[in-house]
Amino acid sequence: MSEQIDSAIAWGSSRCSEASDTPKLDAELLLAHCIDKPRSYLYSWPEQLVPAEAWQRYQILVGKRIEPTPIAYLLGQREFFSLNFKTTSIALVPRPETELLVETCLELCPNRAGVDLLELGTGTGAIAISLKVNRPDINLIATDISTDCLDLARINASDHGVAIEWIESDWFSAIDNTSLFDMILSNPPYIAATDPCLMRGDLRAEPLSALSPGENGLEALQQLIVSAPAYLKTPGYLILEHGFDQQTDVARMMRKQRFTEITCQTDLNGLPRLSIGRLTE
Ligand SMILES: C[S@@+](CC[C@H](N)C(=O)[O-])C[C@H]1O[C@@H](n2cnc3c(N)ncnc32)[C@H](O)[C@@H]1O
Known part of the structure; x- marks a missing residue:
């Protein structure tokens, strides 16, 4: 039939x-x-x-x-920054709003060869690979705590013909802090564990470890902001995606760690979703 x-x-x-x-x-x-x-x-x-x-x-x-089951898992792929990425249920589906992080990073990236970038929590590798495709001259290290995500990211990098150093790491734990970075970026988990949205729609099918860092949603952002200065050159940038209601907390935490010129960008819906801090000393 x-x-x-x-x-x-x-x-x-x-x-x-x-x-x-x-x-x-x-x-x-x-x-x-x-x-x-x-x-x-x-x-x-x-x-x-x-x-x-x-x-x-x-x-x-x-x-x-x-x-x-999200469409991206059923089709096995998702477009991000005009590139196709293999997508399976072991990694977060790359979101259109995260393209803002890539655009901002490309805008702020110093216009010289050999710029050093670190992406933490790479998932499918979509952010790191989009950056490297658009700026082949940058040195890029990307990490995740999940070996499965790193395996998927390696496949995606090979599909796009780019070389990135992939490191399994619990945030900065496996990163050598004798090598400093011009920019550190991350779209970390930031949904509070108690947020009912985790029990609705497609989020139920995505890895919880990619969505929620703990009870209040700020745990991973705080850890990244506190640790980043030891791994940044001066001047250097920290660029973080976060929830629409976390801008004030992120700015406060950044100021406490000596970041200056803190700015926030809005996503396609006009919501504050990306904070940038500059470390100068
Ligand atoms: C919100 S997802 C972002 C994935 C991808 N960068 C993107 O934007 O589509 C967060 C990622 O952080 C990773 N992650 C969670 N906890 C981590 C930790 N302690 N150390 C490193 N990565 C972690 C998750 O495995 C997941 O891939």
């Missing part, structure tokens, strides 16, 4: 609406994936029959979507 493309989309969209705010888009992405065609094909050929095997696979993926 098979279906036409348009009725397969209508079926999938109605099922996905149980778990997603974008059910039609989800259904289209999954169907295009199963028939191995671009999404535009679905609009060009709405009356084509979906091959029986693809229809079976599609039904299984729609079932997983409403569990819910």
Whole structure:
């Protein structure tokens, strides 16, 4: 038993609406994936029959979507900074708002060869790899506490043909502080463990260790801000993504550690999500 493309989309969209705010888009992405065609094909050929095997696979993926499993895990990839990254359930799905961190880092990055950068908590490697693709001359070390994430990041780096040093480390613990960095950046876990959003939607399927550092959500940010000065050159920058309601706490913690010129940037929704501190002494 098979279906036409348009009725397969209508079926999938109605099922996905149980778990997603974008059910039609989800259904289209999954169907295009199963028939191995671009999404535009679905609009060009709405009356084509979906091959029986693809229809079976599609039904299984729609079932997983409403569990819910994020679309990026079902497709096995996610676009970030106009690059494709392999994405599995061992790592956080790279978010569009995190592109702001990459843009800011590229803007602030000194315009000379041999700049030293450290990214902490790399996940899929999306931030580090996007930076290295756009600034091949920088020296980049990227870390994660998860060996599985580092294995995935290595595969993504190889797909994009960039060389990055990957280090398994609990924040700074395995970083040699005789080698100082021009910039340290991180999108650490920052959701409070008690925040009910962790029990809703796609977040339920992502690794908790990538989302929440502990009870108040500031634990990892605090650890990074306190430790960073010992690993930064002067002048040097610390660039941190954080929650929309954490800007004041982050700025206070940065000031306490002698960071100056502290600024905050807003994401696509106008929310304060990225703080930058400069260390000059
Ligand atoms: C919010 S995710 C960010 C992933 C990726 N950089 C991104 O922006 O898509 C946080 C990452 O920090 C890592 N992490 C959590 N605790 C850590 C720790 N103590 N030391 C190093 N990395 C840690 C997680 O494994 C996860 O990959």
